[in-house]
Amino acid sequence: MDREVNLLDSHPKITRDYDLRAKEKTPEIIRIAKQFDRDFFDGDRKCGYGGYRYDGRWKSIVKRMKEYYKLSEHADILDIGCAKGFMLYDFKALMPDSRVAGIDISSYAIEHAMPEVKPFLKVASAEELPFPDKSFDLVISINSIHNLPLERLKRALREIQRVSRRHSYITVDAWRNDREKENLMKWVLTAETMMCVEDWKRLFAEEGYSGDYWWFIAE
Ligand SMILES: C[S@@+](CC[C@H](N)C(=O)[O-])C[C@H]1O[C@@H](n2cnc3c(N)ncnc32)[C@H](O)[C@@H]1O
Numbered sequence: 182m183d184r185e186v187n188l189l190d191s192h193p194k195i196t197r198d199y200d201l202r203a204k205e206k207t208p209e210i211i212r213i214a215k216q217f218d219r220d221f222f223d224g225d226r227k228c229g230y231g232g233y234r235y236d237g238r239w240k241s242i243v244k245r246m247k248e249y250y251k252l253s254e255h256a257d258i259l260d261i262g263c264a265k266g267f268m269l270y271d272f273k274a275l276m277p278d279s280r281v282a283g284i285d286i287s288s289y290a291i292e293h294a295m296p297e298v299k300p301f302l303k304v305a306s307a308e309e310l311p312f313p314d315k316s317f318d319l320v321i322s323i324n325s326i327h328n329l330p331l332e333r334l335k336r337a338l339r340e341i342q343r344v345s346r347r348h349s350y351i352t353v354d355a356w357r358n359d360r361e362k363e364n365l366m367k368w369v370l371t372a373e374t375m376m377c378v379e380d381w382k383r384l385f386a387e388e389g390y391s392g393d394y395w396w397f398i399a400e
Pocket residue numbers: 217261262263264284285286287290305306307308322323324325326328329
């Protein structure tokens with residue numbers, strides 16, 4: 182099975198104005214965004230999402246993941262960097278007998294999580310997962326672990342490997358050419374570790390990460 186796989190292709194395509202972001206970005210905006218507090222999720226677009234609201238976009242993606250990984254109705258699923266639990270909400274809707282869990286560094290996001298999944302979410306960091314070895318059939322982390330600096334990100338990769346008993350799927354900030362690198366550098370607010378896809382693949386191998394992966398690319 183190819184480990185480089187886009188399971189997010191049904192995500193709505195967003196048009197990003199990279200030059201405007203680069204012009205608006207200041208050290209203060211970056212400092213605020215990196216706190217992953219209200220301003221990042223529900224503040225001004227300059228500082229992050231500009232309103233992080235449930236819109237059902239994960240529905241088709243969780244269906245795809247269930248099929249791709251042939252998950253049983255009772256699967257154990259972890260989302261690292263789960264924010265307000267939108268993806269886990271859609272997993273639970275699709276597979277009511279699954280056991281879902283989520284962690285996020287942001288107490289704001291967990292506090293404002295969807296009530297249906299809030300009891301399954303915890304404030305924690307990806308580099309120290311509060312779960313025993315081999316706890317989950319599928320461990321997912323979408324656009325989250327690149328927010329750690331390299332050494333801590335390596336620990337997060339090893340943690341994902343440790344708590345997964347079967348599958349894992351992560352996406353990280355990456356580029357395939359100079360234009361994508363330039364766009365990403367203009368766009369990025371919070372990421373600490375970004376590299377070209379070949380370097381990511383080398384890092385995954387070095388750290389013994391054997392799961393699947395895809396990229397956030399600033400096209
Ligand atoms: C770009 S958002 C992605 C949220 C969600 N996965 C999604 O795709 O909609 C990045 C998320 O990573 C979380 N995060 C940042 N550093 C983290 C860490 N060290 N451990 C766990 N979560 C972290 C942030 O709070 C935020 O919710």
